[in-house]
Amino acid sequence: MASKKVLIIVSDADHFPIQKTSGSDAGKTVDQPSGYFLMELAKPLSKLLDAGYEVTFASPEGKEPTPDPNSESLLTFAGNFYERRRENELIERMKKENGFSHPRKFADISDDELQGFAGVFLPGGHAPLADLGDNKDLGRILEHFHGAQKPTGAICHGPYAFLSTKASGDGNFAYKGYKITCWSDQEEKLMETMLGGEIPKVEAQLKEAGADMQTGLGEKAGYITVDRELVTGGNPLAADVLGDKFLEMLQK
Incomplete structure (x- = not known):
């Protein structure tokens, strides 16, 4: 019987770090508030739970995840108050039922335990820029799913974590030659203009690192790359x- 467990x-x-280029902090690296992007976590998570999958959350040190403040604004939800409430209620449910407030530490997840997971999912938000790009244990975890x-x-910003595969094993990037779509540099430059610094x-x-990046209008319109x-x-x-x-890939 196929596994019904997914690692998130x-x-x-x-x-996340931002190098300020304007204002009183110009020339300094400052901490910009961020975290996971609510809908990027909640929408796929909801589909997994509805399909009967068991989810396990994991992070570098097992700290409670923080939502990106921008991801909770009503503007992000195009004014849909009910959708925002539904997604926040889902996260509160995860805190009570699925250990969301106390994720598993990467180092505590053994290679044998990884065998029991059917797949792995990485939501966005700028927070991965702070601690998911050069983590040896995360690299080990991702290499399991890749292998x-x-x-x-x-x-x-979730694909930024793929860079951690260079921190484990032989130091090679596991996804060299893969077609990948992520938050584009063009979009990031718009954020830099808004925040007054380099990201x-x-x-x-x-x-x-060797990925075949897929960008353009399709990426901005919400297209995906497989x-x-x-x-x-x-x-x-x-x-x-x-x-x-x-979910379709898991069910195959």
């Missing part, structure tokens, strides 16, 4: 369709 990777960070060709879903670029770093065991999307608009495709 979250960041411990409630901020076994188990479904691996990531959205927005690490996910797209550029994945491309430098390549072997990977399904990736660039921004919150992709959350619904990515969740559907990830």
Whole structure:
């Protein structure tokens, strides 16, 4: 019988680094508040739970995940108060039933335990920039799913975590040559204009590592990219369709 367990990777960070280029902090690196992006986690998570999957949350040090403040604004939900409430209630349910407030530490998840998971999912938000790009144990975890060709879903800044595969094993990037979609450098530059500083670029770093980055109008419109065991999307608009495709891949 196929496994009905999915691992969800979250960041411990409630901020990410930004190099200020304007204002009183110009020239300094400051902490910009962030966390997981609510709908990028909640929409795929809801589909997994509805399909009967058991989810386990994991992070570098097991700290309670923090939502990105921008992801909870009513503007992000296009004014849909009820959808925002539904997704917040889902997270509260996860805190009570699924250990969301106390994720498993990466180092505590053994190779043998990984055998029991059918797939792994990584939501976005800027927080992964702080602690998911160079983590040896996360690299080990991702290499398990890569080596076994188990479904691996990531959205927005989530694919930044793929860089951790360079921190484990032989130091090679596990997804070299893979077609990947993430939060684009062009979108990040808009964020830089809004925040007045420079932000690490996910797209550029994945491309430098050897990924075949898929960008353009499709990414901005919420299209997803599927390549072997990977399904990736660039921004919150992709959350619904990515969740559907990830679930389809699991059920195969």
